[in-house]
Amino acid sequence: MASRWRVRRSWLWPSLLAAVVVVLVAAGAAAAIETDSVTSYWRGLWWSISLITTVGFLGAPPRTAAGAALSVVLMVLGFLLLAMVSASLAAFFVSDEERPRDAREQASDEAIIAALSRLEQRLDALEERLGSGEPRDGRAPPDADRWDPLPATEV
DSSP states (O other): OOOOOOOOGGGHHHHHHHHHHHHHHHHHHHHHHOTTTOOSHHHHHHHHHHHHTTOOOSSSOOOSHHHHHHHHHHHHHHHHHHHHHHHHHHHHHHHHHHHHHHHHHHHHHHHHHHHHHHHHHHHHHHHHHHHTTOOTTSOOOSSGGGOOSSOOOOO
């Protein structure tokens, strides 16, 4: 069975923690880069929070290329974080409904694998009998050198 890529609820807390760290670091970076519009770390923190929550710029937009790049990173991270939270909440509600379907799918896969295994064993047995030159019905072939393992049916 091919595995499917899924967002898991267990990813939510590490994602939130990573976002908080990025916001805290970006606050300091914004205060260092955008000295005209972001005058302190706390203003930078407010600026970072407003960008990551997809509110947009509170105050003046960035005036430097580095500030604009930092803004883009925060905006994209905000969208990703919003998607992660939404997907985690959806997974919370859907996971109970998926368990019976996953169990049925697993049982079906196991039944198919067992059937294929039985077919393979039967095929191996047929190949062994045909490879030894013995006819399937146990009778000796009329001409052992020209014996056809699949004789034509009479009409």
